[in-house]
Amino acid sequence: MPQVNRVAMLSLHTSPLEQPGSGDAGGMNVYVRSVALELARAGTEVEIFTRATNPRLTGNVELAPGVTVRHVTAGPVRKVPKEQLPYLDLAHAVADAQPFLLDGGFDVVHSHYWVSGTAGLSVAQQWDLPLVHTMHTMARVKNLQVQPGEAAEPQVRIDGEQQVVRGATRLIANTSTEAAELETLYGADPAAVDVVAPGVDLNVFSPRGRTAVQAGTGFPRGVFHVVFAGRIQRLKGPQVLVEAAAELRRRRPDIPLRVSILGAGSGSSVLDLAPLIRRLGLQDTVFLRPPVGSHQLADWFRAADVVAVPSFSESFGLVALEAQACGTPVLAANVGGLPKAVHHGRSGVLVDGHAPGRWAAELEALYEGPERRRALGEGAAAHAQAFGWRRTAMLTAESYREAADQFASRSVRK
Secondary structure: OOOOOOEEEOOOOOOOOOOOOOOOOOOHHHHHHHHHHHHHHHEEEEEEEEEEEOOOOOOOOEEEOOEEEEOOOOOOOOOOHHHHHHHHHHHHHHHOHHHHHHOOOOEEEEEHHHHHHHHHHHHHHHOOEEEEEOOOOHHHHEEEEEEEHHHHOOOHHHHHHHHHHHHHEEEEEHHHHHHHHHHHHHHOOHHEEEEEEOOEEEOOOOOOOOHHHHHHHOOOOOOEEEEEEEOOOOHOOOHHHHHHHHHHHOOOOOOEEEEEEEOOOOOOOOOOOOHHHOOOOOOOOOEOOOOOHHHHHHHHHHHHEEEEOOOOOOOHHHHHHHHHHHOOOOOEOOOHHHHOOOOOOOOEEEEEEOOOOHHHHHHHHHHOOHHHHHHHHHHHHHOOOOEEHHHHHEEEEHHHHHHHHHHHHHHHHH
């Protein structure tokens, strides 16, 4: 099987240098950065191509030995709406960088998200390389769960994803559920799909210091602290948690409930929760916080009694995994990849549907069962140990080698 020594990663719509929870940055940014770092540690050099959006950051940035972020110019050097990205010449911008690479070419192109995938098809063809693609999210899946007030994903995205499925040498799915969606909704060849679960940085996200962090939260002693972390969008479901908090307070005013929502104020926010919080009279219960870095996020998770993930669609649910790695049980919607990320009854609780009353009842049960929460927290930390980024990178490298082997065989037959 061919050796893969150098990989071109395309993350064109968002940079791995950006703060997750801001703009269009989220779990995918963590994924790209973490996999690249682990691949480099194992001896595979990675160049990450992303679109330049800041005039002060247009060169190359070395993340670590063997991992370089290359900023390419496509369109104005500033943020543009994601909807405009398909109409920029992203492929040309990436391909133009190849002559300036000092150490020769690549062995594989790995694109992330559909915008990079459509560019990756052209780049891989120009460079005569196999394309490996990871969807992260898919338009047809999201459109099945589109929420009131949110626009459906456009046809240009659906068409682009279909082109990538047809043209990529191999596809990487986060879960077997996502693999099945690729097959049933896009007609992907099952033999071309590899299932590789995302990981978690077990050095950052761990239970250590949990008791001390909980004591230093600034909340009154004895509060029942629920944390949400993510982009403030209806699809992520923070409004479900706010409405559940109102229902729980109505039912049980004696419960000292505090809800912290991390991610407010970011450029990606399409949902203003403040009016809802005021209308429900929750100003002393629900607190909106800005997104934070990974080390601070780990402290927030350790400070929580429960981390809520009420998403309507989730390809995997990285936040759920990170919270569990901190020894905190997760209350998550039973959708998408979350049943893979959360072991129901061992590391957390999966909730069917998004009715605020049901979520309030599950929160109440967790409050009433401190021993159950403790057991779930221990199970959560143990469950997360199987999801280190090193394993993700190792399986990703296997997909690269398989793609290179398939591509070489096809070239010989031609």
